[in-house]
Amino acid sequence: MNNELIKLAERIGKDLAELHKGDTISALWPFTVNDTGFYLGDGLCRDLLDTLKEVPIEKAAKIMKYPSKIIGYTTYLNGCNLSNEEKNELASKLFGIVKLIRKDPFCENKLNIFNEEFVDKNLFDVELKESNLIGTNKLSFLLFMYLELIYPTSMRLGYEFHGPYEYNGNKLWIKEYHNLKNPFLPKTEDFPFEKIIIIECISSYPKVDIYNHLLEPLTKISSSIIVDGNKNVDIKEVTEKIENAFTKISKELEYFDRKDWLELFAIGLFNSYYPLKKELGKEFIVPEKVLQKIKEEDYRFDVSKAKKANADAHLVDLEVMISEGFKKAFGVGS
Amino acid sequence: MDFEDASIACPGKVTGVVRFVRSLEDVSKINEGDIVITNNNSPLFSIAFMKSGGILSQVGGNLCHLAIVSREMNKPCLVGIENIFERINDGSRATLNATEKTLIEENE
Numbered sequence: 001m002n003n004e005l006i007k008l009a010e011r012i013g014k015d016l017a018e019l020h021k022g023d024t025i026s027a028l029w030p031f032t033v034n035d036t037g038f039y040l041g042d043g044l045c046r047d048l049l050d051t052l053k054e055v056p057i058e059k060a061a062k063i064m065k066y067p068s069k070i071i072g073y074t075t076y077l078n079g080c081n082l083s084n085e086e087k088n089e090l091a092s093k094l095f096g097i098v099k100l101i102r103k104d105p106f107c108e109n110k111l112n113i114f115n116e117e118f119v120d121k122n123l124f125d126v127e128l129k130e131s132n133l134i135g136t137n138k139l140s141f142l143l144f145m146y147l148e149l150i151y152p153t154s155m156r157l158g159y160e161f162h163g164p165y166e167y168n169g170n171k172l173w174i175k176e177y178h179n180l181k182n183p184f185l186p187k188t189e190d191f192p193f194e195k196i197i198i199i200e201c202i203s204s205y206p207k208v209d210i211y212n213h214l215l216e217p218l219t220k221i222s223s224s225i226i227v228d229g230n231k232n233v234d235i236k237e238v239t240e241k242i243e244n245a246f247t248k249i250s251k252e253l254e255y256f257d258r259k260d261w262l263e264l265f266a267i268g269l270f271n272s273y274y275p276l277k278k279e280l281g282k283e284f285i286v287p288e289k290v291l292q293k294i295k296e297e298d299y300r301f302d303v304s305k306a307k308k309a310n311a312d313a314h315l316v317d318l319e320v321m322i323s324e325g326f327k328k329a330f331g332v333g334s
Numbered sequence: 335m336d337f338e339d340a341s342i343a344c345p346g347k348v349t350g351v352v353r354f355v356r357s358l359e360d361v362s363k364i365n366e367g368d369i370v371i372t373n374n375n376s377p378l379f380s381i382a383f384m385k386s387g388g389i390l391s392q393v394g395g396n397l398c399h400l401a402i403v404s405r406e407m408n409k410p411c412l413v414g415i416e417n418i419f420e421r422i423n424d425g426s427r428a429t430l431n432a433t434e435k436t437l438i439e440e441n442e
Contacts, residue, residue, distance in 0.1 A: 018397070019395070019397050021395075022341060022395025022396045022397050022398075022414075023341075023393075023394060023395035023398075023414050024394060024395045024397050024398045026393040026394060026395075026414075027375045027391070027393040027394030027395070027398035027399065027400065027413070028398075029374070029375055029376045029377075030376070137406055137407055137408065138384070138407065140403075140406040140407075141380075141383075141384060141403045141406050141407045142380070142384070144399070144402065144403050144406065145377040145380040145383075145403060146377070148377040148399055149377050149378075155399070213397050213402065214402055214405070215397070216405075217344060217405040217408070246380070247381065250377070250378050250380070250381075253378065254358055254378060
């Protein structure tokens with residue numbers, strides 16, 4: 001496994017270097033992953049490790065389902081206070097889960113295709129129409145923006161794009177938007193749906209990185225949607241409901257300050273693996289230490305400094321620096 | 335006006351009225367088809383982005399969230415443009431050619 005973790009660190013280094021070189025960091029809102037790492041990293045890694053010690057990874061894979069959010073958790077190993085052995089154990093378990101779900105767990109070929117037992121073929125049996133495309137494109141936009149409100153900096157906690165899958169002569173790209181509404185998540189009570197799946201018939205090949213960022217636009221032929229399991233829905237009606245809910249929720253969040261956003265994100269992050277704890281009969285809770293840290297400490301990652309450092313560095317050097325950091329985080333670095 | 339420093343988030347061409355969006359108050363002033371100029375990719379500005387015909391952002395790169403959603407909507411979009419507000423006139427009518435990385439104002 002250690003060799004695989006080294007390879008994973010190198011893959012992450014490659015993908016993140018591209019991201020950072022492209023100045024994504026200056027656009028992150030309302031804070032960076034480094035900021036969330038400071039406040040939440042320790043608490044998350046400890047809680048996740050304790051939970052995964054009690055759930056076999058085969059079961060965890062079936063419960064968690066979405067590999068991108070699991071890869072996202074590995075970021076929090078950077079700078080957390082777990083011992084080297086514990087970091088290695090957590091990284092191994094998380095990547096072990098991803099290997100079960102993804103055919104190519106490293107996304108080396110820029111694809112995110114699930115292993116057969118994790119593919120719900122019921123999603124393929126939908127009525128695809130070209131006339132749906134304008135509606136589903138707008139829906140994709142709205143849902144992505146909504147996820148950015150409820151899971152700021154880590155929207156992959158609420159979406160997974162995967163495929164393509166061949167079905168009836170079509171190439172299908174599956175866009176699952178999940179955990180959109182949850183009694184534990186503040187500000188989601190007015191959102192009308194829990195899960196929306198957009199199925200797109202495409203002619204080009206999708207390219208995603210290991211974090212499920214779509215790297216290039218797709219050529220779409222037709223599309224369909226499934227809303228909370230229902231295939232017979234009016235896309236326009238669904239979009240209008242979401243647009244109204246989004247506008248209302250946005251207004252409520254206009255007065256949020258930084259600490260409010262941090263607390264909202266903390267709840268979303270710890271809730272994202274709550275199904276594992278529920279399996280163990282445990283309650284949902286954000287550790288008090290985490291909430292105290294948010295209340296009492298004022299850490300701000302220096303974005304300007306990072307932006308300059310990223311701009312000045314060669315891509316290859318950036319890649320090596322990030323990879324080495326992740327190797328250390330996974331307990332396989334020197 | 336050429337934006338050599340910009341990244342093309344989504345190619346394409348659109349003509350419309352340029353509108354600066356720097357605060358939430360500015361969001362309500364956007365009409366359908368306006369070309370939005372912004373320094374903030376916050377989702378709280380989403381309604382402006384959705385109504386816009388095209389977007390130019392001071393911040394971000396090709397993989398920033400605004401870039402990704404502009405590709406979903408097939409909306410011409412350039413990101414990472416330094417000093418953008420000094421280079422363009424608010425309220426002018428212009429054509430954004432994101433493919434060529436240009437914005438031509440009608441009085442140019």
